[in-house]
Amino acid sequence: MRGLAILLAFSLLGLMLQELTGVPLPGNVIGLVLFSICLFAGWIKLHWVEPTANFLLRHLMLLFAPFVVGTMAHWDTMRDNWPAVLGSVVGGTMIVLISSGWTSQALRRENA
Amino acid sequence: MTTLSQSPLFGVGITVIAYVLGLALRKRIAWAHPLFICAGTLILFLTLANISYEDYRQGGDLIIFFLQPATVALGVPLYKHSHAIRRQWRGIVAAVLVGAVVGLASSAGIVWLLGGSRDLIISTMPKSVTAPIALELSQMLGGERELTAVLTVLTGLVGSMFGPWVLKRVGVRSDESIGAAIGTASHGIGTARIIRDSELQGAVGGVSMALCGIATAIFTIPLYYWLR
Numbered sequence: 001m002r003g004l005a006i007l008l009a010f011s012l013l014g015l016m017l018q019e020l021t022g023v024p025l026p027g028n029v030i031g032l033v034l035f036s037i038c039l040f041a042g043w044i045k046l047h048w049v050e051p052t053a054n055f056l057l058r059h060l061m062l063l064f065a066p067f068v069v070g071t072m073a074h075w076d077t078m079r080d081n082w083p084a085v086l087g088s089v090v091g092g093t094m095i096v097l098i099s100s101g102w103t104s105q106a107l108r109r110e111n112a
Numbered sequence: 113m114t115t116l117s118q119s120p121l122f123g124v125g126i127t128v129i130a131y132v133l134g135l136a137l138r139k140r141i142a143w144a145h146p147l148f149i150c151a152g153t154l155i156l157f158l159t160l161a162n163i164s165y166e167d168y169r170q171g172g173d174l175i176i177f178f179l180q181p182a183t184v185a186l187g188v189p190l191y192k193h194s195h196a197i198r199r200q201w202r203g204i205v206a207a208v209l210v211g212a213v214v215g216l217a218s219s220a221g222i223v224w225l226l227g228g229s230r231d232l233i234i235s236t237m238p239k240s241v242t243a244p245i246a247l248e249l250s251q252m253l254g255g256e257r258e259l260t261a262v263l264t265v266l267t268g269l270v271g272s273m274f275g276p277w278v279l280k281r282v283g284v285r286s287d288e289s290i291g292a293a294i295g296t297a298s299h300g301i302g303t304a305r306i307i308r309d310s311e312l313q314g315a316v317g318g319v320s321m322a323l324c325g326i327a328t329a330i331f332t333i334p335l336y337y338w339l340r
Contacts, residue, residue: 008181025245028179046192058307060303063178066173067176068147068151088219088236088239092219092239096296103210104288
């Protein structure tokens with residue numbers, strides 16, 4: 001439970017900062033940055049948060065499920081524009097995927 | 113019956129059950145995708161039982177809530193694999209920058225070629241980026257937030273379903289590169305898939321997803337002025 005409390009605390013902190021400063025980043029991304037800094041600085045010990053974090057991340061797909069279900073509410077729009085939707089979602093995604101992947105692989109550093 | 117389907121317990125219950133079924137199926141069939149099965153089953157069930165999405169949302173929203181601490185939790189694999197990430201930082205940053213530009217251009221280009229309306233073109237552009245940022249960008253450029261939300265989710269799903277397979281086919285094999293590509297192209301949903309295979313892939317995915325969101329937001333600024 002301590003792990004969850006820490007994660008929630010940083011989410012909250014990030015949200016507060018986002019509202020105060022108007023930074024164009026989601027609150028929980030700000031929280032992620034702050035949390036990471038605290039981990040690296042040793043202010044937060046890994047074993048405090050690791051079990052909870054691992055559990056949440058292992059089941060990240062579950063947390064996205066309601067969003068995917070939500071697409072059914074827009075069935076009409078998708079059906080009306082299906083070539084464009086299909087083309088961009090499948091084709092576009094693959095283009096981005098491959099170009100990013102190749103770029104990263106090409107710049108890869110091996111050995112020492 | 114109506115009251116039951118409107119209770120949060122209903123939404124949460126069926127989602128978790130469907131998800132566990134998806135996981136179980138994956139143990140038997142290697143190519144089964146738990147999220148696709150989970151969501152597909154739910155959509156089928158809700159449609160057949162004539163239950164509205166609004167009713168489901170009572171429970172669905174409770175599950176989505178946990179994405180808040182889960183996003184922060186990405187700091188853990190980031191910390192544990194910081195050495196590997198730092199070593200390949202050039203590749204990761206380059207992948208993100210390339211992906212951000214290609215993402216905006218290819219989405220707009222494909223939709224335009226296939227005869228989509230201006231609304232659709234604009235709404236499609238931020239779809240590779242994580243949802244909260246994508247929605248903001250869409251709104252800023254004059255697109256439809258709801259439509260962008262759908263496209264973003266589908267992009268994530270498609271990328272998470274076929275991404276790893278496609279990448280291996282085109283010669284992208286290293287964990288860091290896979291993570292960078294998936295995080296850039298299909299954000300959180302893609303990362304959710306790969307983090308189960310490899311913590312390193314998930315860590316890089318998380319980093320890439322965040323960086324790509326920022327990069328795309330920055331590249332959108334000139335677009336904003338151009339489109340006005």
